[in-house]
Amino acid sequence: MRLPRSLAEAAVAAWNRDELDEVSDEIREEYELREDAAELAFIGLAVSERGTWDGEQVIVDLDVAEVAAALRAAR
Template sequence: MEKREQYVRYRQDRTVLAVVGAHLDPQISRIAVRLPRSMAELAVAAWEREELAEVGEESREECELRGHAAELALIGLAISSRGVWETEEVVVDLDVVQIASALRAVR
């Protein structure tokens, strides 16, 4: 029973984390970033790609991979809609959640 009690604490921690997030959300929204043109073009291509195959039963790894692909596509959408293309890079305001997703993918 002691082993399961930790999940009660984890649930409480998640509640506190959500309160912290609610406090931070109005303070931080988008951050201007610069991406090399080649990376920006790949992100836009991910946004423009049509995935016709239906999602069936997935392993955890497959679900995570699909989630990362979706995050890249959303960055591509941001670049398409509000990116400013310069010679060899693009400047775009990204939501902090998108930036965090990209940083998590590095790990």
């Protein structure tokens, strides 16, 4: 899959981010936002481990679940 550089860099930053706060009671929107952030972070892991930078894009092999997460992250 080809991802724009900005999305790939955001994903890698999400993967490298330390989450030190405990998760407290959340409203639905907060839960969904945290889930989206987690999916973005997993894309960052894939980019970090096996991504190939090609100018303003990164090429990375993703499995089906990762492709779905990348599409959701891109929205």
